[in-house]
Amino acid sequence: MRHIISVMLENESGALSRVSGLFSARGFNIESLTVAATNDPTLSRMTIVSVGDDNIIEQIVKQLEKLIDVVKVVDLTATEHVERELLLVKIDVNPKTQADIDRQIDQFSGKIVDVSEDTYLVEVAGQSKKINEFLDSLDESRVLEVSRTGVTGVCQRREG
Amino acid sequence: MKLNGAQILVDCLKSEGVKHIFGYPGGAVLHIYDALNVCTVIDHILVRHEQGAVHAADGYARTSGKCGVALVTSGPGLTNAVTGIATAFTDSIPMVVVSGQVPSPVIGSDAFQEVDAVGITRSCVKHNFLVKNADDIAEIVKKAFYIATTGRPGPVLIDITKDATIAEIEYEGYPQTIKMRSYQPEVQVDAEQIKKAIAIIEKAKKPIIYSGGGSVIGNASKALTTLTHNTGFPITQTLMGLGAFPATDKQSLGMLGMHGTYESNMAMHDSDCIIAVGARFDDRITGNLEKFCPYAKIIHIDIDPSTIGKVVGVDVSIIGQVNDVLQALIQSLDTKKLENIDSWWKQINDWRSVDSMAYRTKQGVIKPQTVIEALYEVTKGEAIVTSDVGQHQMWAAQYYPFDKPRRWINSGGLGTMGFGLPAAMGAKLADPDRDVACVTGDGSIQMMLQELSTMLQYHTPVKIININNGYLGMVRQWQEFFYDKRYSMSYMDALPDFVKLAESYGHIGIKVEKESDLKPALIEAFKQKDRTVFIDILTDPTENVFPMIPSGAGHHEMLLAGRDEMASTNDSGLNLV
Numbered sequence: 177m178r179h180i181i182s183v184m185l186e187n188e189s190g191a192l193s194r195v196s197g198l199f200s201a202r203g204f205n206i207e208s209l210t211v212a213a214t215n216d217p218t219l220s221r222m223t224i225v226s227v228g229d230d231n232i233i234e235q236i237v238k239q240l241e242k243l244i245d246v247v248k249v250v251d252l253t254a255t256e257h258v259e260r261e262l263l264l265v266k267i268d269v270n271p272k273t274q275a276d277i278d279r280q281i282d283q284f285s286g287k288i289v290d291v292s293e294d295t296y297l298v299e300v301a302g303q304s305k306k307i308n309e310f311l312d313s314l315d316e317s318r319v320l321e322v323s324r325t326g327v328t329g330v331c332q333r334r335e336g
Numbered sequence: 337m338k339l340n341g342a343q344i345l346v347d348c349l350k351s352e353g354v355k356h357i358f359g360y361p362g363g364a365v366l367h368i369y370d371a372l373n374v375c376t377v378i379d380h381i382l383v384r385h386e387q388g389a390v391h392a393a394d395g396y397a398r399t400s401g402k403c404g405v406a407l408v409t410s411g412p413g414l415t416n417a418v419t420g421i422a423t424a425f426t427d428s429i430p431m432v433v434v435s436g437q438v439p440s441p442v443i444g445s446d447a448f449q450e451v452d453a454v455g456i457t458r459s460c461v462k463h464n465f466l467v468k469n470a471d472d473i474a475e476i477v478k479k480a481f482y483i484a485t486t487g488r489p490g491p492v493l494i495d496i497t498k499d500a501t502i503a504e505i506e507y508e509g510y511p512q513t514i515k516m517r518s519y520q521p522e523v524q525v526d527a528e529q530i531k532k533a534i535a536i537i538e539k540a541k542k543p544i545i546y547s548g549g550g551s552v553i554g555n556a557s558k559a560l561t562t563l564t565h566n567t568g569f570p571i572t573q574t575l576m577g578l579g580a581f582p583a584t585d586k587q588s589l590g591m592l593g594m595h596g597t598y599e600s601n602m603a604m605h606d607s608d609c610i611i612a613v614g615a616r617f618d619d620r621i622t623g624n625l626e627k628f629c630p631y632a633k634i635i636h637i638d639i640d641p642s643t644i645g646k647v648v649g650v651d652v653s654i655i656g657q658v659n660d661v662l663q664a665l666i667q668s669l670d671t672k673k674l675e676n677i678d679s680w681w682k683q684i685n686d687w688r689s690v691d692s693m694a695y696r697t698k699q700g701v702i703k704p705q706t707v708i709e710a711l712y713e714v715t716k717g718e719a720i721v722t723s724d725v726g727q728h729q730m731w732a733a734q735y736y737p738f739d740k741p742r743r744w745i746n747s748g749g750l751g752t753m754g755f756g757l758p759a760a761m762g763a764k765l766a767d768p769d770r771d772v773a774c775v776t777g778d779g780s781i782q783m784m785l786q787e788l789s790t791m792l793q794y795h796t797p798v799k800i801i802n803i804n805n806g807y808l809g810m811v812r813q814w815q816e817f818f819y820d821k822r823y824s825m826s827y828m829d830a831l832p833d834f835v836k837l838a839e840s841y842g843h844i845g846i847k848v849e850k851e852s853d854l855k856p857a858l859i860e861a862f863k864q865k866d867r868t869v870f871i872d873i874l875t876d877p878t879e880n881v882f883p884m885i886p887s888g889a890g891h892h893e894m895l896l897a898g899r900d901e902m903a904s905t906n907d908s909g910l911n912l913v
Contacts, residue, residue, distance in 0.1 A: 185518070186518055190466070194458060231649075238644075242641075244518060245463075245518055247517055
């Protein structure tokens with residue numbers, strides 16, 4: 177099953193490689209990983225999407241908690257949470273296809289952030305599922321470049 | 337007080353109570369060595385190879401229970417130390433390793449003797465630090481010792497740039513305490529879990545205690561012995577756990593696992609209640625997981641939550657210091673409520689009567705098992721025994737019954753050949769009045785031979801028991817069993833004359849070729865209290881370690897010497913290491 181694991185860790189050099197090194201050394205899988213500082217500049221939040229059965233996810237959480245730099249680990253999937261991902265996609269546009277593409281962007285609440293003579297740069301935010309669906313809806317031969325941020329998320333309770 | 341970083345580091349080590357440092361100088365640590373040179377309370381042991389320094393610090397830590405300390409230079413100094421660090425990590429040994437680093441302005445420029453020490457060691461340390469400022473040294477040293485010695489212990493690396501050791505700053509003294517929001521090793525034992533465990537223990541008709549290295553490292557020997565005696569349960573111990581419970585006690589079934597006793601493994605297989613104490617269900621213990629302990633409810637006691645459920649699922653887990661958990665169990669357990677286990681003991685004694693440790697002697701050759709038995713007799717079971725890795729390690733574990741913890745020092749998890757000799761040196765420094773024997777083989781000893789020189793310089797007299805069979809014996813044994821006797825690269829031609837070699841290092845060398853000479857040679861060697869003696873014993877080159885659970889088999893399918901033929905070229909055997 178897909179899990180979103182949120183890790184609060186000391187904002188120190190090397191902390192990211194401790195986490196990514198742990199995943200490769202123990203053969204855990206990473207679908208996406210995002211990291212940035214939080215409102216507390218000494219803390220970073222890392223959000224990892226991984227796939228595995230319950231035993232594997234339990235091991236991932238425990239091994240993360242064991243890292244000395246890690247302050248807190250939450251399996252967001254086990255709680256009420258909000259997840260978001262941002263997509264930037266460059267699409268080939270011509271007068272014949274433009275109307276279709278405009279409609280699709282609209283349907284997925286996307287935003288055109290840059291336009292050139294024959295391309296759109298579009299941003300779409302939402303759950304990964306929505307981003308996958310948007311990409312699937314496009315004519316593959318028109319997609320020039322895709323960049324996704326990977327998932328970030330927070331738990332909905334007041335105390336994360 | 338104005339001090340440079342190197343002087344601050346040495347003051348920190350002094351304040352931690354460090355008495356011995358094992359190390360080797362080089363460019364990046366010259367300032368540190370300059371500061372050490374005027375320090376009178378810390379003895380520095382100049383090894384001959386950095387791997388030896390870390391193994392010696394490791395042997396010192398295992399023997400004394402204190403934190404081992406090693407000091408190496410940057411680049412090759414650090415890379416040579418990595419095997420030792422990984423060895424300590426796998427066996428959860430408290431250790432602080434200080435390595436020099438090139439000056440911070442040139443980090444990343446491929447400077448002379450530069451390696452990314454923090455990157456290289458990341459996966460084999462409990463934690464590591466890169467220190468670029470003299471101002472940070474004191475706090476980081478404090479953190480390093482705190483992390484290395486608390487919770488599940490392990491090695492911590494402090495990589496210090498040369499400029500940080502040179503810079504002069506105002507030093508305010510070594511911090512008294514340290515608090516880390518991301519590391520809180522103190523755990524309260526959960527009373528609910530104790531209750532659940534006791535409910536299982538009270539119903540057990542075929543209980544067994546399975547104790548591991550955590551009982552030794554966690555200084556839980558006394559509590560383990562009390563619990564075992566109070567319950568009357570049988571106990572089996574892992575290679576890492578030997579000595580926590582006395583091997584000569586009648587409740588002890590001996591070691592379990594791949595080369596454990598028949599009674600231990602059969603009892604594990606048939607048990608309905610396993611109390612795992614500071615043990616981690618290593619693959620050498622469990623054999624085939626699908627066949628592992630099919631009838632047992634498992635209670636798992638460990639300080640490290642990540643060991644719970646890592647290999648096998650358990651029914652009750654109790655997180656905490658092994659000693660605290662055992663005390664809680666002892667206090668909560670009403671022994672009158674326990675089931676009668678007489679029929680279980682009767683069954684166990686039937687298995688015992690198989691005498692799985694029996695071996696056949698042969699006229700004209702010395703059996704390696706006989707060597708260990710003689711060593712036990714001559715040292716009256718009171719020596720500290722270090723070992724290298726291979727057949728001799730298993731024979732030492734099988735035929736030298738350890739009655740006390742911290743007497744059996746071996747690289748159990750990583751299986752590092754070359755560990756034994758420097759570890760013996762560290763053990764002797766930690767406990768100078770006790771006899772120290774290093775049981776080794778002709779393969780292993782040649783991996784760290786150079787430390788014979790260190791042992792002369794620092795006067796650490798140990799007795800080296802070289803089980804010399806001319807083979808890399810464990811490799812040869814597996815090739816005999818699983819590779820149709822194709823002995824690829826397991827024969828060592830052109831061995832040195834170990835007697836002359838020992839003599840050239842200033843030690844005593846004795847060669848033993850006849851069994852009748854064995855005991856007199858050992859007696860003579862141990863009489864030489866102040867000398868290191870190398871006893872080179874030619875043993876049966878064809879002897880194998882039995883009993884054995886072949887790879888892929890379950891505990892109940894173990895093979896006994898003389899009774900079973902080992903299946904050769906067994907497919908499941910080939911798949912495992």
